[in-house]
Amino acid sequence: MAAILRSSVLRKMAGALATLFGVAVFVFFMLRAIPGDQISASLGTEAAGLTEAQRQALVEYYGIDQPLTTQFFSWLANLFAGDLGFSVRAQQPVLDLTVAALPVTFQLAVFAILLALIIGVPIGMLSASAPKKARDFLGQTVSLLGLSIPAFLLATTLLTFFAVNLGFNPNGLGYKTLFEDPVVNLQQMFLPSLVLGFGISAPIIRTTRAAVLEIRGQDFIRTARAKGITVQRIQFRHILRNALIPIVTMTGLQFGYLLGGAVVVEQIFSLPGIGRQVLMGIQQKEYALVQSTVLVIAASFVIINLLTDLLYRAIDPRVRAE
Protein backbone atom coordinates (compact mmCIF):
# COMPACT_ATOMS: atom_id res chain seq x y z
CA MET A 1 0.00 0.00 0.00
CA ALA A 2 2.63 2.48 1.09
CA ALA A 3 4.80 1.38 -1.81
CA ILE A 4 2.01 2.05 -4.29
CA LEU A 5 1.43 5.46 -2.74
CA ARG A 6 5.08 6.29 -2.91
CA SER A 7 5.41 5.16 -6.50
CA SER A 8 2.41 7.23 -7.63
CA VAL A 9 3.77 10.23 -5.76
CA LEU A 10 7.11 9.60 -7.41
CA ARG A 11 5.41 9.36 -10.78
CA LYS A 12 3.75 12.71 -10.17
CA MET A 13 7.08 14.24 -9.28
CA ALA A 14 8.74 12.80 -12.37
CA GLY A 15 5.90 14.19 -14.47
CA ALA A 16 6.34 17.60 -12.87
CA LEU A 17 10.06 17.51 -13.64
CA ALA A 18 9.42 16.59 -17.26
CA THR A 19 6.93 19.44 -17.51
CA LEU A 20 9.44 21.84 -16.01
CA PHE A 21 12.02 20.85 -18.59
CA GLY A 22 9.45 21.46 -21.33
CA VAL A 23 8.65 24.82 -19.75
CA ALA A 24 12.33 25.77 -19.83
CA VAL A 25 12.56 24.83 -23.52
CA PHE A 26 9.37 26.75 -24.28
CA VAL A 27 10.44 29.89 -22.41
CA PHE A 28 13.87 29.85 -24.00
CA PHE A 29 12.65 29.54 -27.57
CA MET A 30 9.70 31.87 -27.04
CA LEU A 31 12.07 34.68 -26.08
CA ARG A 32 14.37 33.85 -28.99
CA ALA A 33 11.45 34.71 -31.27
CA ILE A 34 12.01 38.39 -30.52
CA PRO A 35 13.47 40.21 -33.46
CA GLY A 36 16.98 41.53 -32.86
CA ASP A 37 19.58 40.09 -30.52
CA GLN A 38 20.42 40.43 -26.86
CA ILE A 39 22.90 43.24 -27.60
CA SER A 40 20.50 45.64 -29.23
CA ALA A 41 17.82 44.52 -26.76
CA SER A 42 19.88 45.51 -23.72
CA LEU A 43 21.72 48.50 -25.15
CA GLY A 44 18.96 49.91 -27.33
CA THR A 45 20.13 52.63 -29.73
CA GLU A 46 23.58 52.65 -28.12
CA ALA A 47 24.19 49.31 -29.86
CA ALA A 48 24.67 51.21 -33.13
CA GLY A 49 27.68 53.01 -31.69
CA LEU A 50 29.60 49.84 -30.82
CA THR A 51 32.91 49.20 -32.57
CA GLU A 52 33.32 45.86 -34.30
CA ALA A 53 35.63 44.64 -31.52
CA GLN A 54 33.18 45.67 -28.79
CA ARG A 55 30.33 43.99 -30.58
CA GLN A 56 32.41 40.84 -30.99
CA ALA A 57 33.22 40.84 -27.28
CA LEU A 58 29.54 41.16 -26.41
CA VAL A 59 28.60 38.40 -28.86
CA GLU A 60 31.05 36.13 -27.06
CA TYR A 61 29.89 37.31 -23.63
CA TYR A 62 26.26 36.49 -24.40
CA GLY A 63 27.21 33.37 -26.33
CA ILE A 64 25.10 34.46 -29.31
CA ASP A 65 27.55 32.89 -31.75
CA GLN A 66 26.90 29.48 -30.19
CA PRO A 67 24.21 27.15 -31.58
CA LEU A 68 20.82 27.60 -29.89
CA THR A 69 20.94 24.21 -28.17
CA THR A 70 24.32 25.06 -26.65
CA GLN A 71 22.93 28.40 -25.48
CA PHE A 72 19.93 26.62 -23.98
CA PHE A 73 21.95 24.06 -22.04
CA SER A 74 24.40 26.64 -20.79
CA TRP A 75 21.47 28.74 -19.56
CA LEU A 76 20.07 25.65 -17.83
CA ALA A 77 23.45 24.78 -16.32
CA ASN A 78 23.79 28.34 -15.05
CA LEU A 79 20.32 28.15 -13.52
CA PHE A 80 21.28 25.06 -11.56
CA ALA A 81 24.40 26.86 -10.39
CA GLY A 82 22.16 29.67 -9.10
CA ASP A 83 23.08 32.09 -11.89
CA LEU A 84 19.84 33.48 -13.30
CA GLY A 85 21.55 36.19 -15.31
CA PHE A 86 22.31 39.84 -14.62
CA SER A 87 19.98 42.80 -14.84
CA VAL A 88 21.72 45.69 -16.55
CA ARG A 89 19.20 48.31 -15.39
CA ALA A 90 19.10 47.22 -11.78
CA GLN A 91 22.86 46.46 -11.77
CA GLN A 92 22.06 43.35 -9.75
CA PRO A 93 22.04 39.60 -10.36
CA VAL A 94 18.56 38.35 -11.30
CA LEU A 95 18.84 35.83 -8.46
CA ASP A 96 19.08 38.62 -5.87
CA LEU A 97 16.15 40.45 -7.41
CA THR A 98 14.10 37.25 -7.45
CA VAL A 99 14.95 36.34 -3.87
CA ALA A 100 13.75 39.80 -2.80
CA ALA A 101 10.61 39.72 -4.97
CA LEU A 102 9.30 36.19 -4.37
CA PRO A 103 8.34 36.67 -0.69
CA VAL A 104 6.35 39.82 -1.60
CA THR A 105 4.24 37.96 -4.13
CA PHE A 106 3.99 34.91 -1.91
CA GLN A 107 2.73 36.98 1.02
CA LEU A 108 0.27 38.74 -1.27
CA ALA A 109 -0.98 35.40 -2.61
CA VAL A 110 -1.40 33.87 0.84
CA PHE A 111 -3.31 36.92 2.11
CA ALA A 112 -5.48 36.95 -0.99
CA ILE A 113 -6.27 33.24 -0.62
CA LEU A 114 -7.15 33.73 3.06
CA LEU A 115 -9.43 36.65 2.26
CA ALA A 116 -11.00 34.68 -0.60
CA LEU A 117 -11.72 31.75 1.72
CA ILE A 118 -13.09 34.06 4.42
CA ILE A 119 -15.37 35.70 1.85
CA GLY A 120 -16.08 32.68 -0.33
CA VAL A 121 -16.74 29.68 1.92
CA PRO A 122 -19.43 31.27 4.16
CA ILE A 123 -21.16 32.90 1.18
CA GLY A 124 -21.08 29.61 -0.73
CA MET A 125 -22.54 27.73 2.25
CA LEU A 126 -25.17 30.40 2.78
CA SER A 127 -26.05 30.25 -0.91
CA ALA A 128 -26.40 26.49 -0.79
CA SER A 129 -28.52 26.56 2.36
CA ALA A 130 -31.49 28.02 0.46
CA PRO A 131 -31.13 27.42 -3.28
CA LYS A 132 -33.06 29.85 -5.48
CA LYS A 133 -33.95 32.05 -2.50
CA ALA A 134 -32.88 35.62 -1.83
CA ARG A 135 -29.64 34.74 -0.07
CA ASP A 136 -28.69 32.38 -2.89
CA PHE A 137 -29.33 35.15 -5.39
CA LEU A 138 -27.15 37.46 -3.32
CA GLY A 139 -24.34 34.91 -3.18
CA GLN A 140 -24.55 34.28 -6.90
CA THR A 141 -24.45 38.03 -7.57
CA VAL A 142 -21.31 38.44 -5.45
CA SER A 143 -19.61 35.61 -7.36
CA LEU A 144 -20.74 37.01 -10.71
CA LEU A 145 -19.25 40.40 -9.83
CA GLY A 146 -16.07 38.76 -8.58
CA LEU A 147 -15.72 37.07 -11.97
CA SER A 148 -16.64 40.17 -13.95
CA ILE A 149 -14.89 43.13 -12.34
CA PRO A 150 -11.36 43.36 -13.76
CA ALA A 151 -8.72 43.42 -11.02
CA PHE A 152 -7.11 46.53 -12.52
CA LEU A 153 -10.44 48.42 -12.42
CA LEU A 154 -11.17 47.46 -8.82
CA ALA A 155 -7.58 48.24 -7.82
CA THR A 156 -7.58 51.65 -9.51
CA THR A 157 -10.94 52.57 -8.01
CA LEU A 158 -10.07 51.45 -4.47
CA LEU A 159 -6.67 53.12 -4.60
CA THR A 160 -8.20 56.44 -5.64
CA PHE A 161 -11.11 56.20 -3.21
CA PHE A 162 -8.94 55.38 -0.19
CA ALA A 163 -6.25 57.90 -1.07
CA VAL A 164 -8.57 60.82 -1.81
CA ASN A 165 -11.52 60.30 0.50
CA LEU A 166 -9.78 58.71 3.46
CA GLY A 167 -6.24 59.93 2.97
CA PHE A 168 -5.10 56.29 3.20
CA ASN A 169 -2.28 55.51 0.78
CA PRO A 170 0.33 53.33 2.48
CA ASN A 171 1.60 52.18 -0.92
CA GLY A 172 2.69 55.69 -1.83
CA LEU A 173 5.66 55.32 0.52
CA GLY A 174 8.41 52.85 -0.15
CA TYR A 175 7.63 49.17 0.34
CA LYS A 176 8.39 47.72 3.76
CA THR A 177 8.70 44.00 4.43
CA LEU A 178 6.80 42.30 7.20
CA PHE A 179 9.99 42.19 9.30
CA GLU A 180 11.03 45.78 8.69
CA ASP A 181 7.70 47.29 9.68
CA PRO A 182 4.78 44.91 10.25
CA VAL A 183 2.18 47.66 10.62
CA VAL A 184 3.08 49.45 7.40
CA ASN A 185 3.51 46.13 5.58
CA LEU A 186 0.06 44.90 6.57
CA GLN A 187 -1.44 48.22 5.51
CA GLN A 188 0.36 48.03 2.19
CA MET A 189 -0.85 44.46 1.62
CA PHE A 190 -4.45 45.13 2.60
CA LEU A 191 -5.91 46.64 -0.58
CA PRO A 192 -3.92 44.52 -3.06
CA SER A 193 -4.88 41.27 -1.34
CA LEU A 194 -8.48 42.45 -1.07
CA VAL A 195 -8.57 43.05 -4.83
CA LEU A 196 -7.10 39.65 -5.64
CA GLY A 197 -9.06 37.91 -2.89
CA PHE A 198 -12.35 39.29 -4.15
CA GLY A 199 -11.56 38.03 -7.64
CA ILE A 200 -10.82 34.49 -6.53
CA SER A 201 -13.62 34.39 -3.98
CA ALA A 202 -15.94 33.93 -6.99
CA PRO A 203 -14.76 30.45 -8.01
CA ILE A 204 -14.58 29.54 -4.31
CA ILE A 205 -18.20 30.61 -3.76
CA ARG A 206 -19.27 28.56 -6.77
CA THR A 207 -17.25 25.52 -5.80
CA THR A 208 -18.45 25.62 -2.20
CA ARG A 209 -22.06 26.03 -3.24
CA ALA A 210 -21.96 23.20 -5.78
CA ALA A 211 -20.10 20.86 -3.41
CA VAL A 212 -22.42 21.54 -0.47
CA LEU A 213 -25.50 21.02 -2.63
CA GLU A 214 -24.16 17.76 -3.96
CA ILE A 215 -23.10 16.36 -0.59
CA ARG A 216 -26.28 17.45 1.14
CA GLY A 217 -28.32 15.14 -1.06
CA GLN A 218 -26.29 12.04 -0.25
CA ASP A 219 -27.39 9.09 1.82
CA PHE A 220 -24.88 9.45 4.64
CA ILE A 221 -26.22 12.90 5.44
CA ARG A 222 -29.71 11.49 5.77
CA THR A 223 -28.32 8.74 7.99
CA ALA A 224 -26.54 11.31 10.13
CA ARG A 225 -29.74 13.29 10.46
CA ALA A 226 -31.71 10.15 11.36
CA LYS A 227 -29.18 9.45 14.10
CA GLY A 228 -30.19 12.76 15.62
CA ILE A 229 -26.97 14.65 15.04
CA THR A 230 -27.55 18.39 15.23
CA VAL A 231 -27.83 20.36 12.01
CA GLN A 232 -24.80 22.44 12.92
CA ARG A 233 -22.64 19.41 13.53
CA ILE A 234 -23.75 17.91 10.22
CA GLN A 235 -23.07 21.21 8.51
CA PHE A 236 -19.46 21.35 9.69
CA ARG A 237 -18.37 17.77 10.41
CA HIS A 238 -20.11 16.05 7.53
CA ILE A 239 -20.84 18.51 4.78
CA LEU A 240 -17.98 21.00 5.06
CA ARG A 241 -15.38 18.27 5.68
CA ASN A 242 -16.36 16.61 2.41
CA ALA A 243 -16.77 19.87 0.53
CA LEU A 244 -13.18 20.71 1.49
CA ILE A 245 -11.84 18.41 -1.22
CA PRO A 246 -13.08 20.44 -4.19
CA ILE A 247 -12.45 23.68 -2.28
CA VAL A 248 -8.79 22.78 -1.69
CA THR A 249 -8.40 21.82 -5.33
CA MET A 250 -9.92 25.11 -6.46
CA THR A 251 -7.78 27.06 -3.99
CA GLY A 252 -4.63 25.42 -5.32
CA LEU A 253 -5.63 26.22 -8.87
CA GLN A 254 -6.27 29.83 -7.91
CA PHE A 255 -2.81 30.13 -6.43
CA GLY A 256 -1.44 29.89 -9.92
CA TYR A 257 -3.90 32.47 -11.15
CA LEU A 258 -2.63 34.73 -8.37
CA LEU A 259 0.97 34.50 -9.54
CA GLY A 260 -0.23 35.89 -12.89
CA GLY A 261 -2.91 38.24 -11.54
CA ALA A 262 -0.31 39.67 -9.20
CA VAL A 263 1.33 41.37 -12.20
CA VAL A 264 -1.50 43.86 -12.52
CA VAL A 265 -2.06 44.45 -8.83
CA GLU A 266 1.62 44.73 -7.95
CA GLN A 267 2.02 47.25 -10.73
CA ILE A 268 -0.88 49.41 -9.54
CA PHE A 269 0.05 49.30 -5.85
CA SER A 270 3.82 49.56 -6.49
CA LEU A 271 4.60 46.30 -4.71
CA PRO A 272 8.07 45.05 -5.70
CA GLY A 273 6.92 41.47 -6.36
CA ILE A 274 7.78 38.90 -8.96
CA GLY A 275 4.99 39.92 -11.35
CA ARG A 276 6.28 43.48 -11.43
CA GLN A 277 9.76 42.15 -12.06
CA VAL A 278 8.56 40.38 -15.23
CA LEU A 279 6.69 43.45 -16.37
CA MET A 280 9.68 45.73 -15.81
CA GLY A 281 11.85 43.26 -17.70
CA ILE A 282 9.40 43.35 -20.60
CA GLN A 283 9.11 47.13 -20.58
CA GLN A 284 12.87 47.63 -20.42
CA LYS A 285 13.56 44.84 -22.89
CA GLU A 286 15.72 42.91 -20.46
CA TYR A 287 14.96 39.52 -21.84
CA ALA A 288 17.48 37.64 -19.72
CA LEU A 289 15.56 38.90 -16.69
CA VAL A 290 12.19 37.99 -18.22
CA GLN A 291 13.37 34.53 -19.25
CA SER A 292 14.62 33.50 -15.81
CA THR A 293 11.80 35.15 -13.88
CA VAL A 294 9.08 33.56 -15.99
CA LEU A 295 10.74 30.19 -15.47
CA VAL A 296 10.87 30.75 -11.70
CA ILE A 297 7.15 31.60 -11.67
CA ALA A 298 6.21 28.60 -13.80
CA ALA A 299 8.34 26.37 -11.56
CA SER A 300 6.56 27.73 -8.46
CA PHE A 301 3.24 27.07 -10.17
CA VAL A 302 4.17 23.46 -11.01
CA ILE A 303 5.40 22.89 -7.45
CA ILE A 304 2.22 24.39 -5.98
CA ASN A 305 0.10 22.16 -8.19
CA LEU A 306 2.11 19.14 -7.07
CA LEU A 307 1.65 20.12 -3.41
CA THR A 308 -2.10 20.63 -3.95
CA ASP A 309 -2.23 17.18 -5.41
CA LEU A 310 -0.45 15.69 -2.42
CA LEU A 311 -2.61 17.64 0.02
CA TYR A 312 -5.65 16.39 -1.82
CA ARG A 313 -4.48 12.83 -1.22
CA ALA A 314 -4.07 13.56 2.46
CA ILE A 315 -7.64 14.87 2.74
CA ASP A 316 -9.35 12.31 0.56
CA PRO A 317 -8.46 8.70 1.31
CA ARG A 318 -10.32 7.59 -1.82
CA VAL A 319 -7.68 9.19 -4.06
CA ARG A 320 -4.96 7.24 -2.26
CA ALA A 321 -6.80 3.99 -2.84
CA GLU A 322 -6.89 4.47 -6.60
Place this chain on the structure above:
Amino acid sequence: MATTTKTKGNKGAFLKLVSSGRGLFSIAILVGLIGLAFLVNLGVVGFDPTAQTPADRLLAPNSTYWFGTDQFGRDIFSRVMSGVGSSSLISVVAVTIAAVFGTLIGLFGGFYRGAVDLVGTGVTNILFAFPPLLLALTLASVLDRNWFTVAVAIGIVYVPIFARVTRGPVLSLREIEFVKAARSTGMGSLGIMFRHVLPNISSVAIIQIALSLSWAVLTEAALSFLGLGSPPPAPSLGSMIYEARTLVLIAPWTLYAPGAVIVTFVVALNLLGDSVRDILDPRSREVSN
Protein backbone atom coordinates in the same frame (compact mmCIF):
# COMPACT_ATOMS: atom_id res chain seq x y z
CA MET B 1 -23.25 10.74 -21.95
CA ALA B 2 -23.66 13.09 -24.86
CA THR B 3 -23.98 10.39 -27.48
CA THR B 4 -27.09 11.75 -29.17
CA THR B 5 -26.18 15.41 -29.35
CA LYS B 6 -26.17 16.33 -33.01
CA THR B 7 -26.75 19.58 -34.83
CA LYS B 8 -30.46 19.35 -34.14
CA GLY B 9 -29.81 19.10 -30.42
CA ASN B 10 -27.73 22.29 -30.57
CA LYS B 11 -30.46 24.15 -32.40
CA GLY B 12 -32.90 23.14 -29.67
CA ALA B 13 -30.36 24.37 -27.19
CA PHE B 14 -30.30 27.79 -28.83
CA LEU B 15 -34.09 28.05 -28.47
CA LYS B 16 -33.76 27.07 -24.81
CA LEU B 17 -31.11 29.75 -24.42
CA VAL B 18 -33.24 32.60 -25.73
CA SER B 19 -36.28 31.37 -23.82
CA SER B 20 -34.43 31.36 -20.48
CA GLY B 21 -34.55 34.75 -18.77
CA ARG B 22 -30.85 34.83 -18.00
CA GLY B 23 -29.86 33.77 -21.51
CA LEU B 24 -32.12 36.31 -23.18
CA PHE B 25 -30.97 39.07 -20.85
CA SER B 26 -27.30 38.40 -21.61
CA ILE B 27 -27.89 38.16 -25.36
CA ALA B 28 -29.85 41.44 -25.31
CA ILE B 29 -26.98 43.26 -23.56
CA LEU B 30 -24.39 41.78 -25.90
CA VAL B 31 -26.39 42.59 -29.03
CA GLY B 32 -26.91 46.13 -27.72
CA LEU B 33 -23.23 46.73 -26.95
CA ILE B 34 -21.87 45.16 -30.13
CA GLY B 35 -24.59 46.88 -32.17
CA LEU B 36 -23.49 50.24 -30.75
CA ALA B 37 -19.88 49.36 -31.56
CA PHE B 38 -20.87 48.73 -35.17
CA LEU B 39 -22.85 51.98 -35.38
CA VAL B 40 -19.92 53.97 -33.97
CA ASN B 41 -17.43 52.32 -36.31
CA LEU B 42 -19.73 52.99 -39.28
CA GLY B 43 -19.99 56.62 -38.20
CA VAL B 44 -23.77 56.49 -37.69
CA VAL B 45 -23.64 57.25 -33.97
CA GLY B 46 -21.21 59.39 -31.98
CA PHE B 47 -17.88 60.69 -33.30
CA ASP B 48 -14.66 59.38 -34.78
CA PRO B 49 -13.13 57.62 -31.72
CA THR B 50 -9.66 59.01 -32.46
CA ALA B 51 -10.67 62.56 -33.50
CA GLN B 52 -9.29 65.20 -31.11
CA THR B 53 -11.21 68.38 -30.36
CA PRO B 54 -8.89 70.36 -28.05
CA ALA B 55 -11.57 72.98 -27.30
CA ASP B 56 -13.77 70.29 -25.76
CA ARG B 57 -11.22 68.75 -23.40
CA LEU B 58 -12.45 66.96 -20.27
CA LEU B 59 -16.12 67.88 -20.61
CA ALA B 60 -18.56 66.15 -18.28
CA PRO B 61 -21.22 63.93 -19.89
CA ASN B 62 -23.74 66.08 -21.77
CA SER B 63 -26.18 65.84 -24.67
CA THR B 64 -23.42 66.01 -27.32
CA TYR B 65 -20.83 63.84 -25.58
CA TRP B 66 -22.92 61.21 -23.78
CA PHE B 67 -20.04 59.91 -21.66
CA GLY B 68 -18.04 63.17 -21.68
CA THR B 69 -14.65 63.76 -23.28
CA ASP B 70 -11.05 62.85 -22.39
CA GLN B 71 -7.87 64.92 -22.08
CA PHE B 72 -7.59 65.29 -25.87
CA GLY B 73 -11.23 66.21 -26.36
CA ARG B 74 -12.08 62.79 -27.78
CA ASP B 75 -15.61 61.48 -27.32
CA ILE B 76 -15.53 58.83 -24.58
CA PHE B 77 -18.78 57.17 -25.67
CA SER B 78 -17.41 56.52 -29.16
CA ARG B 79 -14.09 55.35 -27.76
CA VAL B 80 -15.75 53.01 -25.26
CA MET B 81 -18.02 51.47 -27.89
CA SER B 82 -15.22 51.17 -30.40
CA GLY B 83 -13.20 49.52 -27.62
CA VAL B 84 -16.03 47.03 -27.08
CA GLY B 85 -15.87 46.30 -30.81
CA SER B 86 -12.13 45.63 -30.94
CA SER B 87 -12.25 43.68 -27.70
CA SER B 88 -15.04 41.47 -29.12
CA LEU B 89 -13.08 40.89 -32.32
CA ILE B 90 -9.89 39.98 -30.44
CA SER B 91 -11.74 37.72 -28.00
CA VAL B 92 -13.69 35.86 -30.68
CA VAL B 93 -10.55 35.28 -32.75
CA ALA B 94 -8.60 34.22 -29.63
CA VAL B 95 -11.26 31.76 -28.50
CA THR B 96 -11.58 30.39 -32.06
CA ILE B 97 -7.83 29.75 -32.20
CA ALA B 98 -7.94 28.07 -28.79
CA ALA B 99 -11.03 26.00 -29.66
CA VAL B 100 -9.72 24.77 -33.02
CA PHE B 101 -6.20 23.86 -31.91
CA GLY B 102 -7.19 22.66 -28.43
CA THR B 103 -10.00 20.46 -29.73
CA LEU B 104 -7.74 19.00 -32.41
CA ILE B 105 -5.09 18.16 -29.79
CA GLY B 106 -7.72 16.56 -27.57
CA LEU B 107 -9.33 14.72 -30.48
CA PHE B 108 -6.15 13.28 -32.00
CA GLY B 109 -4.55 12.53 -28.62
CA GLY B 110 -7.62 10.84 -27.18
CA PHE B 111 -8.33 8.92 -30.37
CA TYR B 112 -4.88 7.69 -31.35
CA ARG B 113 -3.46 7.43 -27.80
CA GLY B 114 0.21 6.45 -27.69
CA ALA B 115 2.86 8.82 -28.94
CA VAL B 116 0.38 11.35 -30.36
CA ASP B 117 -1.33 11.57 -27.00
CA LEU B 118 1.97 11.86 -25.19
CA VAL B 119 2.97 14.87 -27.30
CA GLY B 120 -0.49 16.42 -26.95
CA THR B 121 -0.65 16.09 -23.16
CA GLY B 122 2.98 17.20 -22.95
CA VAL B 123 2.20 20.44 -24.78
CA THR B 124 -0.95 20.84 -22.68
CA ASN B 125 0.97 20.37 -19.43
CA ILE B 126 3.66 22.83 -20.46
CA LEU B 127 1.14 25.54 -21.34
CA PHE B 128 -0.76 24.80 -18.13
CA ALA B 129 2.40 25.37 -16.12
CA PHE B 130 2.12 29.13 -16.68
CA PRO B 131 -0.25 31.40 -14.83
CA PRO B 132 -2.61 32.41 -17.68
CA LEU B 133 -2.12 36.17 -17.58
CA LEU B 134 1.66 35.80 -17.29
CA LEU B 135 1.82 33.58 -20.38
CA ALA B 136 -0.42 35.95 -22.32
CA LEU B 137 1.68 38.96 -21.49
CA THR B 138 5.00 37.25 -22.17
CA LEU B 139 3.68 36.04 -25.54
CA ALA B 140 2.25 39.48 -26.31
CA SER B 141 5.62 41.04 -25.50
CA VAL B 142 7.58 38.82 -27.90
CA LEU B 143 5.12 39.07 -30.79
CA ASP B 144 4.99 42.02 -33.11
CA ARG B 145 2.16 44.09 -31.68
CA ASN B 146 -1.19 44.43 -33.46
CA TRP B 147 -4.73 43.24 -32.74
CA PHE B 148 -4.17 39.84 -34.33
CA THR B 149 -1.02 38.97 -32.38
CA VAL B 150 -2.82 39.96 -29.18
CA ALA B 151 -5.56 37.49 -30.16
CA VAL B 152 -2.95 34.81 -30.90
CA ALA B 153 -1.28 35.36 -27.51
CA ILE B 154 -4.62 35.04 -25.69
CA GLY B 155 -5.62 32.07 -27.87
CA ILE B 156 -2.47 30.08 -27.11
CA VAL B 157 -3.10 30.43 -23.39
CA TYR B 158 -6.52 28.79 -23.75
CA VAL B 159 -5.45 25.92 -26.03
CA PRO B 160 -4.72 23.52 -23.14
CA ILE B 161 -8.17 23.99 -21.57
CA PHE B 162 -9.85 22.86 -24.78
CA ALA B 163 -7.41 20.00 -25.18
CA ARG B 164 -8.09 18.80 -21.66
CA VAL B 165 -11.89 19.03 -21.70
CA THR B 166 -12.22 17.27 -25.05
CA ARG B 167 -9.63 14.52 -24.54
CA GLY B 168 -11.55 12.78 -21.74
CA PRO B 169 -14.83 12.35 -23.69
CA VAL B 170 -12.87 11.22 -26.77
CA LEU B 171 -11.16 8.53 -24.70
CA SER B 172 -14.51 7.08 -23.67
CA LEU B 173 -16.17 7.62 -27.06
CA ARG B 174 -13.61 5.54 -28.90
CA GLU B 175 -14.69 2.50 -26.85
CA ILE B 176 -18.40 3.03 -27.51
CA GLU B 177 -20.38 0.63 -29.71
CA PHE B 178 -21.28 2.95 -32.57
CA VAL B 179 -17.66 3.99 -33.02
CA LYS B 180 -16.61 0.34 -33.03
CA ALA B 181 -19.44 -0.39 -35.47
CA ALA B 182 -18.23 2.39 -37.78
CA ARG B 183 -14.78 0.89 -37.67
CA SER B 184 -16.10 -2.55 -38.56
CA THR B 185 -17.77 -1.10 -41.65
CA GLY B 186 -14.28 -0.22 -42.82
CA MET B 187 -14.47 3.51 -42.17
CA GLY B 188 -11.07 5.17 -41.81
CA SER B 189 -9.84 6.72 -38.56
CA LEU B 190 -10.13 10.30 -39.82
CA GLY B 191 -13.68 9.67 -41.01
CA ILE B 192 -14.68 8.19 -37.67
CA MET B 193 -13.04 11.03 -35.79
CA PHE B 194 -14.72 13.83 -37.70
CA ARG B 195 -18.06 12.15 -38.48
CA HIS B 196 -18.74 10.33 -35.24
CA VAL B 197 -16.48 11.51 -32.45
CA LEU B 198 -16.27 15.26 -33.12
CA PRO B 199 -20.06 15.88 -33.20
CA ASN B 200 -20.32 14.14 -29.85
CA ILE B 201 -17.77 16.35 -28.15
CA SER B 202 -19.25 19.49 -29.69
CA SER B 203 -21.34 20.33 -26.65
CA VAL B 204 -18.28 20.10 -24.39
CA ALA B 205 -16.41 22.42 -26.75
CA ILE B 206 -19.34 24.84 -27.06
CA ILE B 207 -19.65 25.09 -23.27
CA GLN B 208 -15.96 25.85 -23.06
CA ILE B 209 -16.20 28.46 -25.83
CA ALA B 210 -19.02 30.21 -24.00
CA LEU B 211 -17.13 30.17 -20.71
CA SER B 212 -13.88 31.36 -22.31
CA LEU B 213 -15.20 34.50 -23.98
CA SER B 214 -15.50 36.53 -20.80
CA TRP B 215 -12.01 35.52 -19.76
CA ALA B 216 -10.63 36.53 -23.15
CA VAL B 217 -12.23 39.98 -22.85
CA LEU B 218 -10.75 40.42 -19.37
CA THR B 219 -7.31 39.31 -20.54
CA GLU B 220 -7.36 41.64 -23.51
CA ALA B 221 -8.31 44.49 -21.20
CA ALA B 222 -5.57 43.58 -18.71
CA LEU B 223 -2.98 43.42 -21.51
CA SER B 224 -3.96 46.81 -22.86
CA PHE B 225 -4.02 48.22 -19.31
CA LEU B 226 -0.40 47.06 -18.99
CA GLY B 227 0.46 48.60 -22.36
CA LEU B 228 0.73 45.27 -24.19
CA GLY B 229 -2.53 45.36 -26.13
CA SER B 230 -3.30 46.88 -29.52
CA PRO B 231 -1.07 49.95 -29.91
CA PRO B 232 -2.59 53.46 -29.49
CA PRO B 233 -4.46 55.45 -30.62
CA ALA B 234 -6.78 52.45 -31.22
CA PRO B 235 -9.35 52.71 -28.44
CA SER B 236 -9.26 49.88 -25.94
CA LEU B 237 -11.13 49.60 -22.64
CA GLY B 238 -8.01 48.62 -20.71
CA SER B 239 -5.84 51.47 -21.93
CA MET B 240 -8.67 53.96 -21.39
CA ILE B 241 -8.85 52.90 -17.75
CA TYR B 242 -5.05 53.14 -17.52
CA GLU B 243 -5.10 56.70 -18.83
CA ALA B 244 -7.98 57.62 -16.53
CA ARG B 245 -5.95 56.86 -13.38
CA THR B 246 -4.39 60.31 -13.44
CA LEU B 247 -7.57 62.06 -14.53
CA VAL B 248 -10.07 60.49 -12.18
CA LEU B 249 -9.95 63.32 -9.66
CA ILE B 250 -10.76 66.08 -12.11
CA ALA B 251 -12.80 64.00 -14.58
CA PRO B 252 -14.21 60.88 -12.89
CA TRP B 253 -16.22 59.92 -16.00
CA THR B 254 -12.98 59.05 -17.79
CA LEU B 255 -12.70 56.08 -15.38
CA TYR B 256 -16.33 55.25 -14.68
CA ALA B 257 -17.59 55.16 -18.29
CA PRO B 258 -15.17 52.51 -19.58
CA GLY B 259 -15.27 50.77 -16.18
CA ALA B 260 -19.05 50.44 -16.15
CA VAL B 261 -19.13 49.28 -19.76
CA ILE B 262 -16.49 46.60 -19.32
CA VAL B 263 -18.18 45.24 -16.19
CA THR B 264 -21.55 45.15 -18.00
CA PHE B 265 -19.95 43.47 -21.00
CA VAL B 266 -18.21 40.80 -18.92
CA VAL B 267 -21.27 40.21 -16.70
CA ALA B 268 -23.31 39.56 -19.85
CA LEU B 269 -20.67 37.17 -21.21
CA ASN B 270 -20.49 35.32 -17.90
CA LEU B 271 -24.27 34.99 -17.76
CA LEU B 272 -24.23 33.71 -21.32
CA GLY B 273 -21.53 31.19 -20.45
CA ASP B 274 -23.44 29.94 -17.41
CA SER B 275 -26.69 29.66 -19.39
CA VAL B 276 -25.03 27.72 -22.20
CA ARG B 277 -23.39 25.38 -19.71
CA ASP B 278 -26.64 24.74 -17.83
CA ILE B 279 -28.45 23.93 -21.06
CA LEU B 280 -25.83 21.70 -22.66
CA ASP B 281 -24.48 20.00 -19.55
CA PRO B 282 -27.26 18.26 -17.63
CA ARG B 283 -24.91 17.47 -14.76
CA SER B 284 -24.26 21.14 -14.03
CA ARG B 285 -27.97 21.84 -14.21
CA GLU B 286 -28.63 19.33 -11.44
CA VAL B 287 -26.08 21.02 -9.24
CA SER B 288 -27.14 24.58 -9.93
CA ASN B 289 -30.85 23.92 -9.47
